[in-house]
Amino acid sequence: MRCTWWLRLGALAIGLTGTSLAYAAGDAAQGKIKAQSCMGCHGIPGYTNAYPNYHVPRVGGQETDYIVAALKAYAKGERQHKTMRAQAASLSEQDMQDIAAYFNAGGVQ
Amino acid sequence: MTGSFTMRKRFMLVFALACFTPLGVLAGGDTAAGKTKANEAGCVTCHGQDGNGVSPRIPNVPKLAGQYASFLAQALKDYKTGKRVNAIMSGFAANLTDEDRENIAAYYASQSGLRVLE
Numbered sequence: 172m173r174c175t176w177w178l179r180l181g182a183l184a185i186g187l188t189g190t191s192l193a194y195a196a197g198d199a200a201q202g203k204i205k206a207q208s209c210m211g212c213h214g215i216p217g218y219t220n221a222y223p224n225y226h227v228p229r230v231g232g233q234e235t236d237y238i239v240a241a242l243k244a245y246a247k248g249e250r251q252h253k254t255m256r257a258q259a260a261s262l263s264e265q266d267m268q269d270i271a272a273y274f275n276a277g278g279v280q
Numbered sequence: 281m282t283g284s285f286t287m288r289k290r291f292m293l294v295f296a297l298a299c300f301t302p303l304g305v306l307a308g309g310d311t312a313a314g315k316t317k318a319n320e321a322g323c324v325t326c327h328g329q330d331g332n333g334v335s336p337r338i339p340n341v342p343k344l345a346g347q348y349a350s351f352l353a354q355a356l357k358d359y360k361t362g363k364r365v366n367a368i369m370s371g372f373a374a375n376l377t378d379e380d381r382e383n384i385a386a387y388y389a390s391q392s393g394l395r396v397l398e
Contacts, residue, residue, distance in 0.1 A: 225354040
């Protein structure tokens with residue numbers, strides 16, 4: 172816990188480096204339209220893919236910058252998951268922002 | 281007839297095992313131990329005690345509260361093995377055991393935050 176502030180500072184620095192330049196803020200209404208194919212897995216409570224064998228993550232309420240970063244990492248192949256790579260590769264930066272805005276606002280407990 | 285019935289039973293057994301084994305393995309996290317470890321290991325520094333982050337918020341840090349334990353444990357494992365790469369998380373995950381991962385995952389999964397899309 173001593174190094175708490177150093178950790179936060181480091182995390183902040185890395186976070187800012189990865190922050191994209193000027194893109195319009197996400198539009199949740201547009202995101203809902205663009206997120207139709209996401210729902211097949213992320214809209215089903217307790218859904219587990221056969222492979223890999225863990226639950227498809229809950230994304231309702233998730234932070235927008237994290238969602239965008241995750242989608243970019245999938246699109247580039249930096250984060251490995253065949254389905255997510257295929258999905259993310261088809262999205263523009265604006266699509267990602269819109270979908271992230273929808274995820275952040277959406278969902279049920 | 282008997283032969284095909286046996287084959288069917290065998291198939292059903294294998295299918296049942298395939299269905300339930302992963303969930304069974306992942307169900308055992310101890311939330312109290314997870315809380316202790318999340319503090320010791322420094323998870324709470326960015327993700328917060330309640331899994332919804334800290335204030336002021338640190339960019340790109342996800343909420344963990346209410347996430348599926350199996351997903352969280354897998355993420356930690358992938359950071360450790362290098363399948364998933366993040367400059368900060370790789371360092372934290374490197375020191376965690378299987379048990380630590382299950383416990384931390386159970387701790388954050390038990391909290392309220394993330395939701396399933398509708």
